Amino acid sequence: MSLLGGYVMTAADWAKTRDPDGKTARVVDMMKTTNQVLEDMLLVEGNLPTGHRTTILSGDPTVTWQKLNYGVQPSKGTWTQVDDTCGRLSARATVDVELARLNGDSDAFMLASQYPFLGAMNKEMATGLFYHDTADDPEKFLGLDPRYPTLATTNVINAGGAGSDTTSMWLIGWGPDTVHGTFPKGMVAGLKHEYKGIEPVSDSQTPAGTYYAHVNTWEWRFGLVVRDHRYVVRIGNIETIGTTNIIDPDLLVDAYYALPSTDIMEGRLAFYCNKTVMAQLSKLAMDKSNGYFTVENIFGKPVVSFWGIPIRRTDAILNTETALA
Numbered sequence: 228m229s230l231l232g233g234y235v236m237t238a239a240d241w242a243k244t245r246d247p248d249g250k251t252a253r254v255v256d257m258m259k260t261t262n263q264v265l266e267d268m269l270l271v272e273g274n275l276p277t278g279h280r281t282t283i284l285s286g287d288p289t290v291t292w293q294k295l296n297y298g299v300q301p302s303k304g305t306w307t308q309v310d311d312t313c314g315r316l317s318a319r320a321t322v323d324v325e326l327a328r329l330n331g332d333s334d335a336f337m338l339a340s341q342y343p344f345l346g347a348m349n350k351e352m353a354t355g356l357f358y359h360d361t362a363d364d365p366e367k368f369l370g371l372d373p374r375y376p377t378l379a380t381t382n383v384i385n386a387g388g389a390g391s392d393t394t395s396m397w398l399i400g401w402g403p404d405t406v407h408g409t410f411p412k413g414m415v416a417g418l419k420h421e422y423k424g425i426e427p428v429s430d431s432q433t434p435a436g437t438y439y440a441h442v443n444t445w446e447w448r449f450g451l452v453v454r455d456h457r458y459v460v461r462i463g464n465i466e467t468i469g470t471t472n473i474i475d476p477d478l479l480v481d482a483y484y485a486l487p488s489t490d491i492m493e494g495r496l497a498f499y500c501n502k503t504v505m506a507q508l509s510k511l512a513m514d515k516s517n518g519y520f521t522v523e524n525i526f527g528k529p530v531v532s533f534w535g536i537p538i539r540r541t542d543a544i545l546n547t548e549t550a551l552a
Contacts, residue, residue: 262353263539264399264499269407270416271452278312278368278450279409312361313411313450314368316351318344321428321440337441341420344445348418353543356451357397368450371397375461378551382459382485386478388466391549396465396474396500398482398536400458409450418447457487467503467546474507476519479533497537501544505531508538 273279286305293299322340327333359370372395375383386393399406410416423442429435453459460482465474479498483489489496500508512520512531523530531538 261502261540261542262349264356264541264543265349265353267399267401267495267497267539268356269401269403269495271403271407271409272416273313273409273412273450275310276412278310278411279452281309281311281452281454283307283309283454311409311450311452312368313409313448314355314359314366316348316355316447316449318348318445320344320443320445322443324425324439324441327441341443344443345418348445348447350543352447352449353541355449357395357541357543358545370451371453371459371461374453374456375459375463376551378463380461382457382461383551384460384462384478384481384485385551386462386465386474388464389550391547392466392468393463393548393550394465394467394501394504394544394546395548396462396478396482396498396504397544398460398462398479398486398496398498400486401495401497402458403454405455405458406451406453409452410448414448418445420445455487457485460485463548463551465504473511474504476511476517476533479519483534483536497539498533499539499541499544501542501546502540503546505538505540508533 271279283306284304285307288304289300289302291299320341322337327336327340329336355367355370357370358372359367360373361367361369362373377383378385401407421444423444425439426442427437428440428442429437462474462478462482482498508520509522509529509531511517512522519533521532521535523532
């Protein structure tokens with residue numbers, strides 16, 4: 228069997244998925260990451276075929292203390308409408324029919340061949356949640372970083388780091404009237420997988436030949452809606468290099484009080500950071516004299532909280548951010 232390479236699973240790829248007994252191997256995903264932000268995020272169906280339109284009260288009407296023999300001037304509130312568009316993340320997988328039949332374990336093999344797409348889609352979506360910018364890539368959706376890009380932006384707190392080895396920590400209050408994910412009106416929420424059946428596929432030869440393959444498609448339509456920008460707080464410029472660069476817990480206090488209100492449904496308010504910052508905070512939480520943090524064992528896993536707010540690990544947040552100015 229020829230090795231086509233590129234996007235096609237080859238005989239060499241097939242061999243790497245086998246156990247010594249010839250059965251489909253249980254694959255260890257060395258690329259696996261933790262992106263708990265996707266587990267927490269609330270999803271709301273958009274009110275547009277392309278995303279969601281938010282109507283924001285941007286100005287209060289004028290009110291008057293009325294005196295006798297004086298009238299009241301009429302006034303009105305002002306509103307602003309903001310459209311958040313959805314991007315469409317797609318993937319297509321082809322597996323040669325004969326390759327799938329090699330050991331008679333085609334169902335298990337097909338399942339194993341599709342597993343990497345699930346991880347890749349999740350990682351790309353989590354990355355986009357923080358960093359995608361429609362000004363650079365209009366086919367994507369607008370993430371958090373370009374919405375909170377500078378120290379002068381409301382709800383951005385400076386941790387004091389410099390250079391291109393900094394990271395951020397985020398406090399997000401999820402809710403239908405605060406911050407949520409969205410998908411186009413009438414569409415399917417979340418990741419959609421579809422088996423297209425067996426189709427003729429052109430190979431990479433010149434002139435091109437044709438073989439038959441199992442075809443699977445993956446699609447995820449998603450957008451981020453920040454209905455109330457006050458319910459996102461960014462702690463930026465956190466240093467990641469060196470043993471003395473421990474995040475100051477006081478910054479988490481500042482982030483908490485940057486919110487307009489903490490009357491958010493329980494479980495919908497969370498901090499997000501990568502594993503570098505998570506390790507620092509976990510060490511602080513181990514100090515019993517530190518009253519900021521608690522550590523609970525939930526389903527066999529340690530969960531660190533700050534003032535009762537869970538701190539969630541999200542590997543999509545980079546250690547190589549350029550310091551905010």
